[in-house]
Amino acid sequence: xxxxxxxxxxxxxxxxxxxxxFHQGTTNSFPEVCHEGACERPRxxxxx
Ligand SMILES: [Zn+2]
Numbered sequence: 595x596x597x598x599x600x601x602x603x604x605x606x607x608x609x610x611x612x613x614x615x616f617h618q619g620t621t622n623s624f625p626e627v628c629h630e631g632a633c634e635r636p637r638x639x640x641x642x
Contacts, residue, residue: 598624 602616605627613631616638620626625638
């Protein structure tokens with residue numbers, strides 16, 4: 595789980611866009627990054 599959290603943090607650091615969010619990826623072990631602010635797909639909730 596800590597690997598996933600650091601991957602997410604790294605992604606947030608790389609992406610300056612405030613609209614970045616995540617969706618359930620094609621594999622259960624990794625989320626899919628999405629930069630589309632108006633997308634209507636269900637977002638993955640990240641809990642610390
Ligand atoms: Zn999206």
